[in-house]
Amino acid sequence: MKLFTSTFAALALFVAAANGLDLVTQIEVSLQSQASQVGEVSPYNAEQVQQNDASQADQDDTNQADQEQQNNANQANQADQAQQNDASQTNQADQAQQNDASQANQADQAQQDDTCTLTGTYVEGTNVTHCSSIVIDSLSVPAGVMLDLTNVTDGTSIKFQGTTTFGQKKWAGPLIKLKGKTSQSLAPLSGFTIKNMPFRTFSILSSNYTTISGLTIDSRAGNGSAKNTDGFDLSRNNHITITGNRIYNQDDCLAMQSSINTIFSENYCSGSHGISVGSLGGVEENINSTVAGLLVKDNTIVNSANGLRIKTIIGLKGLVTNITYINNKLVNVKHAIVMHSDYNKTKGGYSGIPSSLVKITNIKIDGLFGTATNLYNILANPNVVSNWSFTNIAVNATNIGNCTGEPSNVQC
Incomplete structure (x- = not known):
């Protein structure tokens, strides 16, 4: 947000300088037109020229003052717009944070609701790390394979139902391994x-x-x-x-x-x-x-x-x-x-x-x-x-x- 404000301020100053340059160009053109018109219509009259010059100067001063007021108004409008943009971006950032928090809550809720059921024939290396609740239902564990429950998430509940069987084989074991973290x-x-x-x-x-x-x-x-x-x-x-x-x-x-x-x-x-x-x-x-x-x-x-x-x-x-x-x-x-x-x-x-x-x-x-x-x-x-x-x-x-x-x- 600070980067945007500083950049916008520099941009506003650049626009004001450009308007000033345009204004100077317009004044020069007006002066040249007036001088050309006077020289062509009547012979030279010093008093009239002075009056015309004075009138033109007053007019130029008035035009310049009006233009400066307009520039000031433009700068004020640009500053207001910058504040509005800042406020809008702040609101967008707040909304983004709320959205992130909402998504995190939804992810947590999804993880809490993630119940896994192990049934049929157990496959060695089955990943249960994401399960908040594990139901082991009538599971058959092949001979020589360990039912691995060592990497479950903290707080996970494990429920056995039905009959879990293990194939017969002479090996070191164990048949089941549980581990707390x-x-x-x-x-x-x-x-x-x-x-x-x-x-x-x-x-x-x-x-x-x-x-x-x-x-x-x-x-x-x-x-x-x-x-x-x-x-x-x-x-x-x-x-x-x-x-x-x-x-x-x-x-x-x-x-x-x-x-x-x-x-x-x-x-x-x-x-x-x-x-x-x-x-x-x-x-x-x-x-x-x-x-x-x-x-x-x-x-x-x-x-x-x-x-x-x-x-x-x-x-x-x-x-x-x-x-x-x-x-x-x-x-x-x-x-x-x-x-x-x-x-x-x-x-x-x-x-x-x-x-x-x-x-x-x-x-x-x-x-x-x-x-x-x-x-x-x-x-x-x-x-x-x-x-x-x-x-x-x-x-x-x-x-x-x-x-x-x-x-x-x-x-x-």
Whole structure:
């Protein structure tokens, strides 16, 4: 707008100068005509010539004054026109901004309303980044292909309906991958059934404030032969809540390699290795080898090898602390309370030598009831364990079991 005003002002000055040049030309022509007419009509009369010259001068002055007034009026009109043009352009610019804002709002609304449905046969690499809502309806995922939900837009809702199937093939997996973008936080996962998982069902890594509830994990078809069908594996998480789920499998119902501030409550675990902390341990004690702030409450463990278990890896360091078990129920469990500092990860079993350097401190069991074969199965490194508390233990066990290396305040 400033460029237009300056240019128009220069143009107005140029027009005024051109009019002045035209005016001077007209005056010269008038003077020449008058002199020619006087010389031709009558002999020379000085007085008359003076009067004529005076009259002509007055007339010229009057004409020049009129012309100057007209020029001034023209300049004023041009200035008014420039202001009107400026105002018009301002209005046009404002209208353009309003149009841009309207188009942006329409684009945002279109994106918000963009629901995508995945059905039929899944195609690897399908782009869902533009979808504000994703419905996965009776989808068939080919063998060896991952259902990729890692690049969804923040705030996207994902709904499974019908039956989603995965082709059979021996490969590394995973079958489905979800990923959050805001501090790796996922919205609640709830309300669906997963059948016959060939390997770990949920591996939750580096997630914050995530809730998983109302799921059924059913791998009973693998009874007698399946291995490593963990329900939930947790590593490097903060504030994970797993509640109100039903898990039928052949390995740990919950397995924690590391994580802090975790709640595992009101879950039903059948056929498993129990609710486990571990196996864990690392070269040094850090976020990768620490489980802290775990609450295990109001769960039911049925037909399982273990009830409540902590196992740490021989020769490695780490920390297990502030673990609380409250009012958990056991039904036909082999070992009710299991604490081992002798896990050999290479061989995949207990070594019998409790040489783990992982500290196990502030362990509280308050309320444990039901039925088991052995109440205790404890082989701990006495140098790294402290402050355990077992109260309100009401398990109808066939045997007391074994206790070795437990803190002095615990009576087996």
